[in-house]
Amino acid sequence: MAAFPVQLPLAQKDILDDITNEIKQFDWETGECLFSDFIEYFQLPQIIRVSQSWETNLVKNDILYLQSIHDRHLIISKSLFPDDRTFIVPDWFQGQCRVLSANPIYKPRWWEFTNALELLRFKMPREHIRLLRDTSVLLLLPTNQTIPVLLKQNTHLTLNRIEKSATITNGKEMFVLMDKNDQEFLLDPTDTTNVFHFATKILDDEFDSSYHKNTADSLFTLPEIIIRYELPIDIEFTSSINTVPIPNFPTKLRLEKFCIGKSIIAFSIGDPNHPRILELSSLTQFSLNCIKCLTTGLPRDTSVSEETPTFDENAYIHYERVRDRLIQLFEDISLQYIRTPFIGTKEEIDCIEQAHDVGVKLKNEDQGETFIVLNEANNANNESSSVIPSISKHPARFTVHLPADFNSPYSNVMDLGDDDEDHEIPPSTNT
Known part of the structure; x- marks a missing residue:
């Protein structure tokens, strides 16, 4: 996972001190819950406490504010000038850009x-x-x-x-x-x-006459680039480049491949003097404790000798108020984080490339027979006409997905992997 320090102004740091002190007084569950189970069951944002950190870089008893699950199109990008770094640019990036490629290829619409x-x-x-x-x-x-x-x-x-x-x-x-x-x-x-x-x-003559014009004055956002053009494509950022906290971040890039990256944005606030922003994959393996008022009425472990708790409305209202204060405190910081390009690791780059290549393969795959005779449909449905390649390993900070329709980046996403069987993952396999 990725972890970065958060610099708060003095007034906001005092607010976080107060919030952290309140959270430490909460009535916590004694039972543990897996992180993956918790984010699947509870809608974020939520406040949790790390129980067993396993092989992550989390700290036992640290308090995490799980803000949200974000989908971003992560684009592998390289400088047009000599530079050994490979950048991953999210489509949330706020800068505008112009197309440098002389003859860009338009996507079908x-x-x-x-x-x-x-x-x-x-x-x-x-x-x-x-x-x-x-x-x-x-x-x-x-x-x-x-x-x-x-x-x-x-x-x-x-x-x-x-x-x-x-x-x-x-x-x-x-x-x-x-x-x-x-x-x-x-x-x-x-x-x-x-x-x-x-x-x-949509045929060429059905577009507005301005659609196929590329001039030095034509400016686009990254989502517009992804929707309009095939990759790779050369672009130049014309704004917001100064907001990128990467030394000598290039203004001219070649956008090569992309996929959808899904990650959980969280804040480590157990030590209010050193808050950190975290980016976690949903596959991250650790256990946690949550606030008791969240679990009232849920099935409980009968092997644990414990009275069935009754719903404490006052405790829940208190929890909601604290959570609302955290939302206000960290909302702008998290938005800035998910908009910011970063230098990709080999693992992250490889996974994005694999997801992209699977999408291209599915898009270009020429199916055989176009129809099924109805009385044969039941048998045919049980046979897969093609095998979708799976990606067995995902990066620590996000999971990779591809658009169901590769020509429409903002359509539903398609998960990569085999969902037909349950695979038990030992705690040490994902960090």
Whole structure:
């Protein structure tokens, strides 16, 4: 995990002294809880006390304020001038930048729809229709007979025409879609049981005329760069560079690869004279004690001889007030931290590269058959058409994830790893 000292003004240091003294008077649970279990069950922010630190650099009985779990796109970046360092720049960074690459490659952009009648927006034929979920359709055979099939998610189709036939479509108007193998499918837009969730690629002439212009005056944020352009790309920061606490941080960088990094931002406040900000992976292995008023009513270890506690409303109100004061005290500091670039370790760089490469592989993977005959669907669902590579080791300060749609960095994230089996991790494997 990463740990850095926090410099507080005298007035804020006095506030932290008062808060810490109050926390030490709390009624703490005697039982221990694993960190990973605690953050999964309790919504952050919360206040905890370290019990067994195992092989982390935490201190037993230290008090931690777990502020929040953050998702950031972490971008591997290297200076355009000789520099041995590799930087990791979060997309939360507040600086603006301009594109230096002479011919940057634009990413495909997509419109998403959930109604088949939205297909009427487009002239036919229309290529680059992408399914965003499995869809029931009719496979149109050369004999004009049809059989029900299931078109697979992420299949790319062409919208060919509208078909209306007394024999083929039973008198209904249906859309005719064609896959890469020139097989045609009939889609009934009036079938309310079949949500047609699809996306269409935005064509160049459908963008505003200013979208594809790169000039010295065109300034972007990092999220805009990730959404608009393929990596690698050369950029120059034009603002906020002076806020980066890295000596000789370069203004001109090549953005190479990225992934989503999820981490817990926490503050060590057991010693109010030396507060620290911590960044922890959710896989960090240590045990903790929490405040008793949080656990009232939860299942308890029956092997421990202890009276069942009753809910203490006054204690909970006191806890809430202390927690609110910590939120106000550390909110700006934590925001500044997650926006700040840092020098990546080899482990962090390797993990980001692995996650990025898995995403590219999934994005470019050419699936075989585009559909499943419905009476074969149950058997096919039990067979994985492709194996998603897993990343068995994550950095100490974050876990790596990739966007479900690699062309849309702000879509849902896809976890890396095998969730089908439970793997027991000994305390010493994650620090």
